[in-house]
Amino acid sequence: MGFKTPDMPPGDPAEFESTPVMDRLRMLATHWTEYGFGGPKQMHALYIVKTVLFVLGGWLIVGVTTPGIGLTDLSAWWGELIVYEKLMVWTVLWEITGHAASWGPLAFKFGPMIGGWRYWTKPGTLRLPPYPGRVPGTAGDARSLFDVGLYLVLVANLLFLLVTPGVQNAAAYSEAGLLPGWALISYVALLLVMGFRDKVVFLASRPEQYAVCLLAFGVLASHVDMVLIAKIAMVTIWLGAGVSKFGHHFSLVVQAMMSNTPWLTSKRFKRSLYRDPPNDLRPSRTALGWAHVGGTVVELTLPLVLLFSTNPTLTWLAIAGMVLFHVFIYSTYPLAVPLEWNVLFVFVTPFLFGGFFAGDGYGVTDFSSGWILAAALVLLLTGPILGNLKPEWVSFLISMRQYAGNWASGTMAFRMNGAEDKLDTGLTKTLRTQRQQLTDLYGSDVAEIFLQKCVAFRSMHSHGRAHLSLLQRHLDQLENYRLREGEVVCTVLVGWQFGDGHLFDERTIAAVQRRCHFEPGEFVLAWTESQPIHTTRVRYKVVDAALGVVELGDYDVRDAVAEQPWIPNGPIPHRVTWRMPGYEPAGDFVHPEPIPEGAGTGPKNRPDDPGSGSRAEGSGPEGRPDGMVTG
Template identity: 35%
Template structure:
């Protein structure tokens, strides 16, 4: 082997090699929970997830392909053009419409949010279409007993409906111009898919893209309605951070940022590393600044028509989304952030005189009032009833979540499911030795514990299991959702009791083999988080509430 070939091989291995934790992962996995939790949280504080550099390269390439495909679709319209003339047409209304449609298709295929290793998906790195086009895979119908569209397993009709949406989106993207014949079928079909499988509805990022497509379909003068959708995204995201959860998000994101690999900075995110990993004053101040910025953007842009004021609002939006994107957050909502930034220019800069709430037909106004006001408000006040995505509670740290505990090798019963991805360690063992795989998956425990809501686990785990933790395969519900449903993006409602029942029907776990902890978000203005503990075979074992004020005083690994 030549020196150049050998150097290239070494570089490739280095690119794929994750950052090793400062302990032996196989020894760590046998330790009692408090020890295990403290070790992995200390490691996260300085290392983050430890994802290999190849992960970030992959996302950079994917982002370029996402933008390049949009340019290609725009080139099919004579009123727009190609890459060489992009400066002339990139803010054209038709270009914005195609960006929305392409983003919906991109997300619906599984290439956007929830893609790849940052979502616990390795081989294959995509779910989405691999599940949604496959009969027999698990689904979560809105009404499980409904005729035709109900049930817990995908039927040929479900597959046909999803495929029809993909075809309609491609047809619209290739069209020289867009009219009702392109937009109305898409607007009408997405709610049908929501009834058949709410996983697909959420994967489409329908609270943003479908609502905007409805605006396109309902009126020719759609700029004001599209502005209203975008303003709601920022407003409710800011409202959702009016709690004590968001400072821990800042800590976790900064510790994981590929562009802030400074040990001194990461230590400063915490009160006193390694003994006190609660958010420091700096982290709290950054969280308050971020919340003010997220609330300030929609206020400034909604009230501005002058060029200078709009430029200030745009600068604020750029600062907000640049910070989010540069941290490459878990779940990888990177293309979505790019689309939101593009919307700032295409809607507010290109159309400063369009009033954001001039939405046209009364029926459209009523729908937008429901989607942009009523649903997010209910989702903040009563989070157990509404997905955090529909409530627009983006990256606030106050998510519903679950933990699945498989006794012994009972997790192998998941092989009875029709799915495109194997058990998480089987995925990773294709690339790494088992110790490295355990080290990578173990960081998911730290991600959960380091957030304020995760401090409930030292209290709830002893209630859920019988015997030491090392006798169980501990798996975050996000990873279970990715395996069983083909999509996961922080919504614990997808992997709570409904999914547990669907999996139990297919896998038949014996009593004690599978225990699940389901933790709900803290309501806006409330002080407690509800929880439930279930056995797959026996049903509900325990339920109650935890006081968030008490959790704030704990370390991530500490019980009462």
């Protein structure tokens, strides 16, 4: 890999699409094990420059706009809660404008490198209301002048918070003061209104990271309570992420992430993450160790030490451990690149847990009222608990499942008759499809290799293998289609994406269809929900853009994890719980019969909740339920 040139898999790019699809995916997945995505290293250098600008900007904002805190006297920042407030607002501003997560080439934005504000200030772009039929005033899927105005007011509110000096309110405890509570409350209120109008902007603000803290800083009358809420919020984030790593997904995530780390150049080490590359790409014990000792154990133990320890040495050791943890995550350049969040946590961890040490009156027993603690726990824990039990109701971000590999996702298939180009001609947007963006940089053949490498990346995770299994059944022939990673396409559709498949489910596809008018079979999506914490069964949908949802079902995640990325044994076993009357899958593989009407849940002709309990498991092979396709 050069600084300006990508690292390419073997073979002639011009011959790439003449190779059978599954052979391509095997080659690309194998190439990923040693080279990751393979982009030129100037991509990574670009993010370093952006991080430097983010840090310098935060330093200048705090130092110039906050009387009582010197620009160059950084020691005066220690113990001043307004520093944390302003840096948090600064980070939220980067997020909600699209300059933080889901920015640039590692989020598949090549020209321009930002969606974000360019979409959210452009009337006519797609808007995704979460409850359009239930919340008055939120129907429709086109961005209006009202939505643009609401977004601009949100941004203006954040800018005001950044430049305003601290005030001496009831919670102020020093000359620097604290941010005015009314402005913090107004931001949260505006964000909630925006959330009902467009969940994309709401999630892009990263409310699971910041909203509760900003609200608490706006309403509480004690800075001790503010600090404790901030501590509990951070610990909740860490513990939620740690709990989400239990299960079958996370080792697969660590393999792909570490293989893509730009400074990790040892091919020997990268191969050690897999059982027997290139023949067996399932996780090795090395990958398991990195995942659950270096990841899960750290996130479940050190945060509890930080929250409860009154021993300075132990606390600072835990602080050092969490700082190194976030530095490491930053250094891997994870796709969607949530770098600013990690940079903020590198600063905030010692600032909060060291600067407001539990032994000095900032421990969890020092709340002024137990009701404040109870309210904080309700606000912080409802999303993660509900999201892990009913993931179809809650974004994986709100569920605190960062990096866990367990999120709603999808793989799209566009017939090779120019169907993908309809996205460019039919939609109001500011980004062209990635095929067009990459073609401008590298030519069409290389563009196709990198786009399908994203599909191979998805197949290195459990849900990607389910997607390929479903597409083999529902497409007449894979070679007649171009496969696309759903997250990659979604960032073109709505301007932002951070791994949440709920942003490109059947409702989004229906909005696209109203504008692009695909014919049946031109655009097919295989989509999977997150795995609930209490079952190994995962739900899926198959969506034909012209027809809507054509099939629902579920599968056992253990079957997906046990396979190779290119599913050499054919589609993984899965169970159909509903199929559109009159619809028949076009593929050549065995088609399981749907569960009989009345055996599932929901309406007669389409179950809303095709869960694993919708049919009693019978006497299929090896104890599997009847009606499963085995390929």
